[in-house]
Amino acid sequence: MFAALSVEFRKLNRSLALLLAVVAPALIAIFTFFNMLRGSAPQPYDIWIMSGSAIWAFFMLPMSVTALTALVAHMEHGPKSWHHLRALPLPRWRIYAAKTVCVIAVVALMSALTLLMTWAAVEIAAAVKPAITPSGAPDMATHVWTLVKMLAASLLLIAVQLWMALRFQSFVPGLALGIGGTFFAVVATSARAGVFMPWQMPVNMLTDEAWRAETALAIGGAGGFIALVLMVTHLSWREVR
């Protein structure tokens, strides 16, 4: 399994998927930087960090997962490397499991970069315009824990998007689903049923309503894990013509 994992991570070298992993959190940091510069008075430090996490969970995470899964799958679909991989003398589930772990690891990296880059953006903005230097110190442990819960709640979203991306050779079904899912998650933010949408589960980690957070975490995390196991099993058994 370590060999398959090592191979999956090495495939990302100089890839668009890795570029995306850096660009998406950077966009949030850039937005935070300019948003801060618009202000004239200091805000609590936690507000800025939380705002970065909120943008990440609300919009950037589902869109990034959509793009990332499409790019990772297309690395195999594009050059038609499935035949080569599936003919090798190793259990096929390892190929798909390694790819799944790799995608989750990249999403975790993006979450960490979101936090780090947002913090850096706040520091740089404060240096550029001392009048807006945020008050207090950020509660980093709480922010890290929130991002960890967002990652756990996004497992179902990752499973759905990765399944689509790996199953279909064209990137259109996965992208259409991801864009559509994110759109409905955004427009149905306050809807009670929205909590059951995989694309909205991460942002529910920020809500004050305990039932929403718990439901999203339970379905997104546990449901996501089950869905990922089913995905690996299905993809390993099906024939790729």
Place this chain on the structure above:
Amino acid sequence: MSALAVETKTLTRRFGERAVVREVSMSVPERSVYGFLGRNGAGKTTTLKVLLGLLKPSAGSARLFGVDVAKDRLKAARKVGALMEAHGFYANLSGRENLDLTRTLLGAPRSELDRVLDVVEMREHANRHVSDYSLGMRQRLGIARAMIGAPPLLVLDEPTNGLDPDGIADMRLFLSALPERTGATVLVSSHLLGEIEQTATHVGILHEGRLVVEGSLAQLKAGLAPELAIDVDDFDRAGALAQARGFSVQRTPEALIARLQPRDDARVAAAALNRAFVEAGVAVFSIAHRARSLEGIYRDAAKVGA
């Protein structure tokens, strides 16, 4: 009887109601270069995919060195390296990095990379990005990848596809030398008869999913009747004269083709026909002996299979 690298028995593969491979029983002797021939859509790639465990047989069996592919795919897969029609390389990585991925998955030592790169003479280009490679270089890299871990069987699906004439000539020499250089059996599919004729020791011809001919190339060619290509001023009279002497005759735009019996001496037959034509007042411009080629075997097989 030599041991078999590949053996299928009444192998059948259907997609829905459509049978693409029909009761194919093929035998590939060890250390041979086996040319797997057939026109596009004949079922070659599907057969190879079954041999590689990528598709399950609908009926029958496929064995690699005695191991049933459907029953023990992992054990069978350890005995084979493959180059499929699509190369499956990652364009963002170098040739060496691509090979190293497969080496890692196979658990082969690092020294394997230089060994296989040397066999395909690609070592000096190994650090370039695959996106910069020509098609011929990609084919060679694909063969190098198939050889990692020194599998005793190499399956190459249309390795000359898309190559220019020089690339085809290089590939021909390379494939012919492979069994001697690596000790491997080579199963190569192609629709280019001329290339296989100069490369293979054995052939199997697939026509509409059925294996219609199989055997060593030398034996198959020995069983072929020679032909005479005749150029005269009156094809109709010459044809009638040749038929009257027991030759089967075929008219082409350029010549009259008289097919002899397999054991006939072509020179004696040519002299007899020439005499008959001259005595009948037919002007003879040329009578040339044509050795039958793999194309002849293929055409005969296709007729039988149709």
